[in-house]
Amino acid sequence: MNFNIADKSILRILFRKMPGLRGRRAVRLFMVCFLSVVVIGMTLAPAIVVGGDPYQEWGDAPEGALAYPSSGVIGTFPTCDGGTAGYVKHLDCTQAWFAPGWDTESDGNAGHCPNFNPNQYDQDECFSDGDAGLIKPEPYTIQGAVGSEAVVPCPNGSGTALGNACQQAQWGTNIDINVHNYITPIEPYMGQGFVNVLIDWNQGGQWANSSACSGGASAAEHVLVDFVVPPSYHGKLSALLPPDFTIGPNSGYVWARFSITEIPVDQDWGGDGVFQHGESEDYLLFVDELSLPVGGGAMPVNRIAMLTPWLVISALVAAVVIVVLKKRLV
Secondary structure: OOOOHHHOHHHHHHHOOOOOOOHHHHHHHHHHHHHHHHHHHHHHHHHOOOOOOOOOEEOOOOEEEEEEOOOOEEEEOOOOOOOOOOOEEEEEOOOEEEOOOOOOOOOOOOOOOOOOOOOOOOOOOOOOOOOOOEEEOOOEEEEOOOOOOEEEEOOOOOOOEEEEOOOEEOEOOOEEEEEEEOOOOOOOOOOOEEEEEEEOOOOOOOOOOEEEOOOOOEEEOEEEEEEEEOOOEEEEHHHHOOOOEEOOOOOEEEEEEEEEEOOOOOOOOOOOEEEEEOEEEEEEEEEEOOOOOEOOOOOOOOOHHHHHHHHHHHHHHHHHHHHHHHHHHO
């Protein structure tokens, strides 16, 4: 639908039989109703469910699809329902989540599983729909026809490095994410949330084990283990002082999973499981061997196409409001 407010064609149709609502008065009333519906709708948008079960949230990393174009490694990350690697699923993401809000899905990769290529990677976290909580570094995605895939920054982002291989990554400096925990206090954990972070340092297409750096340092792929987020916490994870971790020895791109759950998962977690509360967010990050700037701002992305249906609905709702109230306004 191509709605042009300038020519007032919709307004002429709506008000041609309403002598008390003509001209500028009609335009002003319509715009007030329209903008009110837009503001309310966009505020509640993260909780709107389109298909699938209410409030379910899944992962995003590739399963059964190319994970690293430079090496041809196929991802076996636990993402898709029915996949051989299992999946991660949160039955209710309304009490603990990352970012300003959340959205819901019927399967992994924002419901696109098992499809990832061509051009269907990161259908959740690479878009500014209020669901992505990563603050730094700026992430990447994979685009291109099958056989010609390439890593590129997420739309309208520039992409930044997590840090240098085998250096210490510091929370708040190299990496950070927004987190919210409003889990109902129930025994035995009394409303605590548990954040776990996995990063595929050896670029093997799964989260497991660890990689060795020169000098004997070990870089575990389970980089943050059951880190406690207290009840009613809202803010940057770095403010809670999680421990620093060693970046793996390989430069290039690595898939990462950030999860918050209502129960701990213990050491050497592989990224799968079904949880009552929480959310998982997956990102393709970059590790550099050179001394380049690290970190970055929040991920800016353009997803205007997603807003078009909502704007159309807002116009229709505004028109209905005017029709209902017209007798009082005449």
